[in-house]
Amino acid sequence: MNNKDIFAEKLRSSGLRPTKQRIKICKLLFDRKDTFHFTINDLNNSIKSITTEQISLATIYNTIHAFKNKGYLKEISINSDKTYFDTNVSNHHxxxxxxxxxxxxxxxxxxxxxKIKKTLPGKKIKSIEVLVKVVNNS
Amino acid sequence: MNNKDIFAEKLRSSGLRPTKQRIKICKLLFDRKDTFHFTINDLNNSIKSITTEQISLATIYNTIHAFKNKGYLKEISINSDKTYFDTNVSNHHxxxxxxxxxxxxxxxxxxxxxKIKKTLPGKKIKSIEVLVKVVNNS
DNA sequence: CATAAATTTATAACGATTCTAAAGTAGAGT
DNA sequence: ACTCTACTTTAGAATCGTTATAAATTTATG
Structure with a gap:
């Protein structure tokens, strides 16, 4: 079974139809050794550079949101204008x-x-995320 | 010395001219017992509701950014569409x-x-921010 | 007052994202 | 294979938050 079929299977089992657009995006995001961070714009540029059949921007948004909802991607916010996505969905900072x-x-x-030494009545902790901002040492 | 003059003085000492727009925004943000979080839109609505002399949206943005640059406000990012500002500028999460x-x-x-057990060569830590996401307990 | 520099303003422009409605495609049943 | 339906893609319009522009106004200074 080649990668294409593996991705098709994975998509189908998540209730997402394996369209050629989704499989192409899967290959770009998941067919690699290391996880990475990207923006929608990055992804759009990658697609443009590897193929002549461009994928509509709306489809890229749809697909990324679908993947995020299925838990294949994480969305990351920082004090920045950009929205990043992360192919590393494990617990990390x-x-x-x-x-x-x-x-x-x-x-x-x-x-x-x-250790969080404060509780909010009627609420439970869903996640704890740490963002460490660094600057040049000089 | 009334509040208006105190704010005027504070602004002047930061190198910001004390205009009536800035003083009005100071009153809304800092003339209260507790710190709080707000969006530009919240602030704009507050201004609309307390006064007949509306402040231009561009001025609100300018002022908030000026205050942020002077360290009177903090900008906060979360996995969300909105940009929040915080009148609590102390170290907190x-x-x-x-x-x-x-x-x-x-x-x-x-x-x-x-404790961060990893270092990045040539970089130093500027800040560590924790975001604890909570959901209803039910 | 007169002047220069800073500020405000309305509006235009912008970039990221979402919406829309039409055309195309995949999967299930026949 | 053929058909039907629901899902998906698409281009482009619309929207939202934010920034840029350029003219009018205000503040500080001499």
Whole structure:
């Protein structure tokens, strides 16, 4: 079974029809060794550069949101204008390099246990996210 | 010395001319007991509701950015469409209530010490921010 | 007052994202 | 294979938050 079929199967099992647009995006996002961060704009440029059959911007948005809802992508917010997505959906944190304006993964195991000593009545914690902003040492 | 003059003085000492627009915004943001979170849209609505002399949206943006640059406000990002500002400029963290879509302060002292066990060459840590997402307990 | 620099303003422009309605496609049943 | 229906893609319009523009106004200074 080749990659295309694996992705098609994965999509189908999530209730998403395996269209050629979705499979092309799957290949770009998941057919690689390391996880990474990207913006919609980055993805659109990647698609443009590897293919002659452009995918409509609306479809890219639809697909990314569908993948996010299915848990294949994480959306990351930083004090920035851009919306980043992350193919690493495991529990982890981030560095944000303010000079390069770049996100860098920070493994859960590299962050000491975080203790929240305050509770909100009727609420439970869904996630704890740490953002470490860094700047050049000079 | 009344509030207006205190704000005028504060503005002047920051190198900002004390215009009536800026003083009005100061009163709304800083003339209160507790710090709070707001969006530009919230602020615009507040201004509309308390006065007949509307302040231009462009001025509101300019003023908020000026205040932020002077360190009187903090900008806060969450996985959300909105940009929030915080009149609490001390070191602290946040809860985000995903049901009410509302930010709640989380004091530094309510978060156990965070140890980052990874370093980036040539970079130093500027800040560590924790975002605790909560949902209804039911 | 007169002047220069800073500020405000309305409006235009912008970029990211969502909406729309029409055309195309995939899967299930025949 | 053929048909039907629901899902998907598409281009372009619309929308939203924000920034830029350029003229009018205001503030600080001499």
């Amino acid at each position: 981030h560095f944000f390099d303010e000079n390069k304006r770049q996100l860098i993964d920070l493994d859960d195991k590299h962050v000491g246990k975080i | 946040h809860f985000f209530d995903e049901n009410k879509r509302q930010l709640i302060d989380l004091d530094d002292k309510h978060v156990g010490k965070i």
